[in-house]
Amino acid sequence: MSTTTLILDDLRTEWLALEAANHVILKDFPGETGERQPVHTVYGGAHIWKGDTGRKMGGVALKFFDEYFAHPAVLGEVLGLGGFAEAVHGRVRSKLQSEAVEDFRIDFEDGYGNRPEAEEDTHALQSAAEVARGQQAGTLPPFLGIRVKPLTEELKHRSIRTLDLFLTALIRETQGRIPAPFVVTLPKITVPEQVTLLDAMLGQLERAHGLAPRTFGIELMVETTQAILAPDGAAALPRFVRAGNGRVSGAHFGTYDYTASCSITAQHQSMTHPSCDFAKHVMKVTLAGTTVALSDGATTIMPIARHRRAPDGPPLTEAQEAENRRVIFAASKLHYDQARHSLYNGFYQGWDLHPAQLPTRYAAVYAFFLEGLQAATHRLKNFVEKAAQATLVGDTFDDAATGQGLLNYFLRGLSCGALTLDEALAAGLTVDELKTKSFVKILAGRRS
Numbered sequence: 397m398s399t400t401t402l403i404l405d406d407l408r409t410e411w412l413a414l415e416a417a418n419h420v421i422l423k424d425f426p427g428e429t430g431e432r433q434p435v436h437t438v439y440g441g442a443h444i445w446k447g448d449t450g451r452k453m454g455g456v457a458l459k460f461f462d463e464y465f466a467h468p469a470v471l472g473e474v475l476g477l478g479g480f481a482e483a484v485h486g487r488v489r490s491k492l493q494s495e496a497v498e499d500f501r502i503d504f505e506d507g508y509g510n511r512p513e514a515e516e517d518t519h520a521l522q523s524a525a526e527v528a529r530g531q532q533a534g535t536l537p538p539f540l541g542i543r544v545k546p547l548t549e550e551l552k553h554r555s556i557r558t559l560d561l562f563l564t565a566l567i568r569e570t571q572g573r574i575p576a577p578f579v580v581t582l583p584k585i586t587v588p589e590q591v592t593l594l595d596a597m598l599g600q601l602e603r604a605h606g607l608a609p610r611t612f613g614i615e616l617m618v619e620t621t622q623a624i625l626a627p628d629g630a631a632a633l634p635r636f637v638r639a640g641n642g643r644v645s646g647a648h649f650g651t652y653d654y655t656a657s658c659s660i661t662a663q664h665q666s667m668t669h670p671s672c673d674f675a676k677h678v679m680k681v682t683l684a685g686t687t688v689a690l691s692d693g694a695t696t697i698m699p700i701a702r703h704r705r706a707p708d709g710p711p712l713t714e715a716q717e718a719e720n721r722r723v724i725f726a727a728s729k730l731h732y733d734q735a736r737h738s739l740y741n742g743f744y745q746g747w748d749l750h751p752a753q754l755p756t757r758y759a760a761v762y763a764f765f766l767e768g769l770q771a772a773t774h775r776l777k778n779f780v781e782k783a784a785q786a787t788l789v790g791d792t793f794d795d796a797a798t799g800q801g802l803l804n805y806f807l808r809g810l811s812c813g814a815l816t817l818d819e820a821l822a823a824g825l826t827v828d829e830l831k832t833k834s835f836v837k838i839l840a841g842r843r844s
Contacts, residue, residue: 425685427797428804430833432811433689434498434539435761436748437648441507442523442542447530450537454496456751460699461492464724465755474725475732475759480766488758491813496754498812499539499745502527504558505546505583516554520561528569541579541615547590556597563598563612567605579613579645584653586622588632588639595641614643619650620657624678631682644688648747649676651693667693667734673741680742685797692738694747699727699756728756735760744808758813765814768805776802777824780838799835807833 440449465471465485472481502523504516511519523542530536542562545555559580566574582594591614598612616636618624626632637644651672655665666672672693679690702723703716712720731753738746739760748757779799806823807830809815820830829838 426687427685427800429687430800430804430807432538433745433808435744435812436746436754436757437499437501437539437691438497438537438748438754439501439503439507439543441509442502442504442519443508443511445502445523445526447526447528447533448535450497450500450530451535453751453754454492457496457754458489458492460752461489461755464721464728471759474729475756475763476729477759477763480763483766484759484762487762487813488755491758492754495538495813496751497537500537500541501581502540502542504555505543507543513554516558517561520558521565524562524565525569527566527575531570531573531575536575539577539579540575541577541581541613543581543583543617546584547582547593548584548586556593559597560601563601567601567607572605572607574607574611576611577613577645578611579615581615581617581648583617583650584619585616585636586620588635591616591636591639591644592641595639595643598643599641610643612643613645614640615646615648616640616644617648617650618675618679619653621654624675631678633679633682637683637686637688646689646691647679647683648691648745649679649693649743652696654693667695668737676741676743684742689745690743691745691747692743694749695731695734695753696749697727697730698750699724699731699752700750724752728752732756732760736764739764761812762814765805765809769809769815769819772802772805773819773823776806777822780824780842799839803833803835803838806830 438450438453446452465474468481468485471477471485471488477484504520508516508519527536527540542559544559545551547555580594580598582590585591594614598614599609601607602609602611616623616633618633623632623636626635633647637647649672651667652665654675655669655671658671660669660671676690676692683690700723701720703712703720705712735746735757738744744761746757748754776799779802803825806815806820806825810817810820810830817827821827825838829841832838832841
């Protein structure tokens with residue numbers, strides 16, 4: 397009998413406890429799935445939502461892009477793209493033509509405001525009907541959801557009523573064929589009981605209408621200090637996620653409500669404020685490795701022309717045109733820089749408020765992926781070869797998480813249009829291997 401066996405016999409209780417703990421951590425932190433995550437969420441008031449809103453916003457974004465960034469050199473100079481200007485320009489324009497809006501939130505909160513009860517009831521029913529119309533016409537974005545009012549004492553009745561009216565009408569209008577994925581965004585969360593109630597209500601609706609469990613997902617908006625640290629000093633987000641009973645799919649940061657909750661004045665409220673970086677790092681530390689996707693907030697300074705020509709008025713002067721370009725280019729660069737800041741910190745999604753922000757959103761994402769392509773290609777190719785060799789000779793390979801992380805780089809880049817299939821295949825993978833979205837499955841396939 398080996399010394400190790402004797403030692404383990406004496407430590408059986410601790411050994412079994414370790415085994416149980418390892419299983420728990422693997423269950424709670426299974427790692428990223430490799431499934432597609434949108435690069436942004438666009439939101440708009442429910443009162444103006446139509447089934448083809450995403451497509452129309454894409455048309456506005458493309459017109460803006462062609463007016464102010466028609467030439468790659470201009471885009472490159474304004475955003476500082478260097479040698480990637482040509483590639484980024486072409487891919488951004490193609491994306492705006494094909495799928496400008498990846499994710500949309502039909503908003504009954506900040507983008508909607510407080511309206512008479514009867515008016516909000518009407519908009520809840522109308523917006524549900526528009527979702528069904530867009531589904532039938534094939535004009536919905538790939539990701540869709542609704543943002544309700546917070547479940548505070550003041551607004552909880554209105555929030556639940558709107559959600560009940562909307563979802564019941566949506567189920568009826570679509571005959572139970574709900575667009576998937578579909579999420580309910582819960583803003584300004586402060587206590588787990590708010591998430592518990594929302595999960596219970598969604599479950600009740602699913603059972604009453606014969607829908608599959610968790611047809612509706614929950615998305616948490618991190619906009620208060622209580623969503624970062626609980627009153628006892630513990631991290632709050634894991635408790636909120638557990639309260640969702642497996643339904644929470646995303647946690648989205650709200651820059652301006654969060655900074656306001658920290659008593660930061662409007663002049664200094666920004667995505668790059670140190671208080672925001674702290675909060676987002678807590679989000680990352682507590683939820684990294686789970687199936688909850690993270691999203692950053694929004695840039696509120698819009699790239700909008702200061703001077704506009706009246707329908708029957710004279711053309712703008714050269715000075716007015718020049719000022720328009722200056723204002724638009726400055727706002728575009730700010731949005732680009734803040735999106736890059738998010739990407740640098742591991743947040744691959746953010747919120748956009750206006751169609752004119754879509755070109756710089758994609759420019760930031762595409763430049764980010766293209767700049768890292770050569771290093772990622774070399775690293776993944778070597779990593780796969782070494783990992784496959786280890787499994788072939790019977791050695792244990794225990795770094796699948798790193799391999800999945802490298803694979804996810806290419807999966808993200810492909811899904812949003814930043815990378816081409818040929819660029820991904822240059823990392824040494826096949827099309828079938830990419831389709832698995834799993835590093836472990838790739839190794840198993842190579843071993844067999």
